[in-house]
Amino acid sequence: MKKLRERAAALLDEGAVSLVIGYEEGTKRPRPLFCRNSENAGKLIFDSRCFHNLAVYVTKKELVGKERFAVTAPISTLRSILQLYVENQLSEEKLLVLTVDLSGELVEFVTFEEISAYVAQFEMKRGEREQEMLTKIEGMTREERWKFWMGEMSHCFKCYACRSACPLCYCTKCVVEVNRPQWINPWPSPISNMEWHVNRAMHMVGRCTACGACGDACPVGIPIDLITRKMMEDLAPEFGFVPGQPAKQGNALSSWKLDDREQFIR
Amino acid sequence: MSEKNTYLPYLMTIEKVIKEAPGVKTYRLKFQDESEAAVFDFKAGQFGEYSAFGEGESTFCIASSPTRRGYIECTFRDTGRVTSGLASLEEGSTMGFRGPYGNVFPLDEWKGKNLVFIAGGIALPPMRCVIWNALDLRENFKDITIIYGAKSVNDLVYKEELKEWADRPDVRMVTTVDPGGQTADWKGEIGFVPTIVEKVAPSAENTIAIVCGPPIMIKFTFPVLEKLGFSDNQVYTTLENRMKCGVGKCGRCNVGKLYICKDGPVFSKEELNFIPAEEY
């Protein structure tokens, strides 16, 4: 942590970057911090409690400005950054990525290739909570799943915290805000809520890195992250991508293979 | 409980459709319920919420003069879901109207003064209401000047009325189009509205300037008027922020401590000094 603070301060002092996005102690748990001068760098922390996906900020132009900036990134953030890079949302010249590895060493990534190599060491695994909930859902009959999700969806009040917290939801105008035609009713109701979440999941196919930010952000506790996670798990073998690693040859739904397999088309 | 439901619109019949410019139409609307028409009253500067049933509501000013009774007119450009829904309606069909909302141009206070109306593009409609109102009470005012500009000749709205105003001996009418927007036979001015204002505006003495246009035009015209000697209480404008309810509840048009829908849409430049310019 000391090294991270020193390095961040030095980067800011040298003018190598104009901003370091990291974590500070919050009122309940660590929260995002925007360091624009070396004084603030002393507030930086980086530990296992830091799980906000800071990649959500790196595409916000009004925040990061035109100059080079740095971001401290735990593994989930690294995965999102890679995906954003693949989607041409980031450039190596503008973004410096820092992390602290398992041995406590500060690691600085200059190229996305380096991040890619680093991330490849970590296998995508279900956490305890995901394992427990997904096992439960996988054990349900279809009718039970419908009831379960409709129950959950009835709590959604469309605050779109899931969308706002997701680094890959960077569209400036979302499909729910398109009104010609109005695809999804803008007011909350179980069906339109489900349509929204199905839609989000579809837009995330092959892109979601299962960071869990959406589910964590949901103020009414809907485990929406499970939808995109399960999609990722189920579709990775179908479409031949590695969960958590960006597709090399285009995103899942903007590419296809002659021999994509299915058993349901008559 | 016999409280009135603010959100329930009057039903109106589209009596007449006038095509003004590409995508711009004027509708003359009549109340379907005579008893509603009898008690309906408004003043120059007020606006309403117009419904296309099936699409929603949109906010525009009442473009006709309160001196012409029995109907109201609105002019709008087909740009979004509601306006395109409205644009697809035909003469004789039904639409909704809620209003009148907002404050008014203080025509009474302007008695005995010169008036200069400055409008740009689709912002002539809110001005048209007060122009006709002033012309119908012509004896109350001294010189009346109208300066109106649009992107191109094609984009000028109320073409018939522009001609009518130009032909009146008691009105000085100046029309302009942006450079490049003129046609071969264009006889008016060529140039952006602020530039033309600087060129043709009357003396500031005993004169009220009423400015209406896109935010960018307003922001460039104000300094010109200041340069010409207009003080802040001699300049009026009408603003339009995004609105949903029109009655100060939905929170959209709130700028500083004011609601455009309740404290406006008409503001003197003096009043505008108290609200942050970046938020309208």
Place this chain on the structure above:
Amino acid sequence: MSNSNEFEPKIIAFVCNWCTYAGADLTGTSRLKYATNVKIVRFPCTGRIDFLLLLKSFAQGADGVIVSGCHPNDCHYTSGNFHARRRWIAFRTVLDLMGVDIRRIQYSWVSAAEGSKWADLVNNTVADIRALGPYTEYQKVADYLEKEGFDEEA
């Protein structure tokens, strides 16, 4: 005419202009008789059929949906149906996870020459949906708003 008490499935078919629509046309011109439960919506290509339309159909009262277009390699636009196939694979996965009854969506490839395949597809789908019964599970949640503010647990 069927018995008025018997359930008549409402089915919406989203088909591509170049193959299936022409195929359905051929069914008609070939005077092949088939079930009348299907309302056809014609699209330029299966790649152009937004997945939300399928859900909208259920919300508006459809009991089943048919999606059909050109066989692989026959797409008028070369790869529209390959894109669509991927999307369907993904869509089925997410719908199944949500507990939507995916048996009610029948995908198919029907070429312009397959008039009899279209008749079979419709007849079979109608029979399947008839066996499944009306999709009230979905329809009854679709018309919300009669309820008040708070969520009332079923």
Place this chain on the structure above:
Amino acid sequence: METKYISQGGLAQWFESIIASGKRVYAPVNSRGQVDFKLVKNLSEVADDYIQTTQSIKATVYPKAEVLFSYEKEHGKVNLTDFDPDTIPETVLWRVHPCDAAGFRPLSAIFNWDSADKLHNAHLAKTSVISFSCANADESCFCTSVNGSPGNTSGSDVQLTVLPDGGAIAEILTPKGEALVALLPSVFEADRGDKKEHYLVDLPARFSLTEVNAKLNKAFNSTVWKEQSERCIGCGACAFVCPTCACFDIQEDVHGSKGRRIRCWDACGFSLFTLHTSGHNPREHQSQRWRQRILHKFSYMPDRLSVVGCTGCGRCSRACPVDMNLLEHITSIAKQ
């Protein structure tokens, strides 16, 4: 106003008589790891071990989505069907916190400051509030800083202060409260002289409202908005859990020739909230939207409507995914 004593057993009987009267009763229920107001039939369903519900009770008087009127088109003509207040059932809210009940006043101020809002008022007329004063609070609570208190009775029809014996001091505050008591008057015993303030949580004020208001009057161009809002991700969680946020959208629900005009919750934090059709957006940046939220609640509303747009319930701070802590931000403005 009248003060009575009601025993633990009496409370249960009274609750049953309210249910038996056929009114809808909403009370906090613990399910899926969250406590929120739900329709209840039995006292045993009601949660009592929590500091704050996730959502406020505002949805009872200002539903998330509500039909303003409906219409049917026929041969170019339109028939309107007005909202009917008689369709709203009598509703009792049980175990409401004082900060939640206090939200009714600012909410009504917004809906009625100019023209009366028929829908909101209809809901309000049919809703009775039985509040429970607070014996506990957490670090997000700050009602005492915004003219409230753990025993504040604003917005309540009856307020109960639970005593160690399980009974409660019952303050019967309004005619609606009297009507609820009249359902089972026998369980309301004479006041025993218990001192309410002994049973309230001690919550010192964290900032002075007048000081904040004065600072905010000059703060429009301050850099504080940009600094505070940097981590804000622009969702509507704070607005939707807030007991006083009332910004709404009006939308259309169309099915063929029939349609309904619907009012639904909206939030000033959304980037497209103020977007004009022309593409011009008066509040383009998150910092402007954060400023709007704070100024509206703590400056514009007090000045225009004589109410504060905050009851200190702390829900926004608890719900925020990125720890935009309102109390922290307001105190830092007060200290500037």
